[in-house]
Amino acid sequence: MDNILISKMQDEDIDEALLTEQSHNIHILSKNILKEDIKNKNYYYLVAKNNQKKIVGYIGISYVLDEADIISIVVHKDYTKNGIATLLLQEIFKFAKDNNIQKLMLEVRNSNIPAQKLYEKHGFKQITIRKNYYDNSEDALIYEKEL
Numbered sequence: 527m528d529n530i531l532i533s534k535m536q537d538e539d540i541d542e543a544l545l546t547e548q549s550h551n552i553h554i555l556s557k558n559i560l561k562e563d564i565k566n567k568n569y570y571y572l573v574a575k576n577n578q579k580k581i582v583g584y585i586g587i588s589y590v591l592d593e594a595d596i597i598s599i600v601v602h603k604d605y606t607k608n609g610i611a612t613l614l615l616q617e618i619f620k621f622a623k624d625n626n627i628q629k630l631m632l633e634v635r636n637s638n639i640p641a642q643k644l645y646e647k648h649g650f651k652q653i654t655i656r657k658n659y660y661d662n663s664e665d666a667l668i669y670e671k672e673l
């Protein structure tokens with residue numbers, strides 16, 4: 527496995543970061559949203575780059591006072607199961623610690639088992655369910671981790 531370098535997302539990273547979503551045929555964020563978010567002091571986005579400086583994953587959180595929400599975490603389909611999401615999460619845990627963030631929250635589709643396993647492995651606990659949250663048909667599971 528390549529060396530993976532984690533860095534703050536810059537404007538020039540946005541297009542390639544969005545390709546990680548396309549690799550799974552999902553659409554979570556748009557270019558315009560990312561452009562605004564990375565300038566916002568209440569948001570923190572990271573990218574993971576491999577040896578060839580290719581973006582293989584990204585993560586984004588929003589935070590207010592001592593609470594943060596994970597907005598999105600995606601690893602390019604060709605690079606999954608190599609610990610990249612784990613590295614991204616660990617960087618967020620460090621950032622949270624340094625910024626007195628006490629609680630991390632997120633929501634995930636009921637059908638998204640890989641993501642649920644990832645979060646559970648890293649100490650997130652399911653606290654509730656939002657019925658029919660996605661497109662009025664799929665439940666969202668809400669997870670929380672106290673830091």
Ligand SMILES: CC(C)(COP(=O)(O)OP(=O)(O)OC[C@H]1O[C@@H](n2cnc3c(N)ncnc32)[C@H](O)[C@@H]1OP(=O)(O)O)[C@@H](O)C(=O)NCCC(=O)NCCS
Binds near residue numbers: 550607608612641
């Ligand atoms: C979920 C996702 C981010 C995981 O990324 P990843 O880099 O493959 O994750 P890691 O290699 O760090 O895996 C860490 C743990 O997650 C779990 N996991 C990851 N992929 C899994 C899979 N396909 N099936 C079951 N568990 C899985 C495992 O517990 C794994 O630990 P292990 O390797 O010891 O078994 C990636 O599959 C992805 O981008 N999916 C599409 C986007 C998405 O659903 N994002 C989350 C919702 S916003």
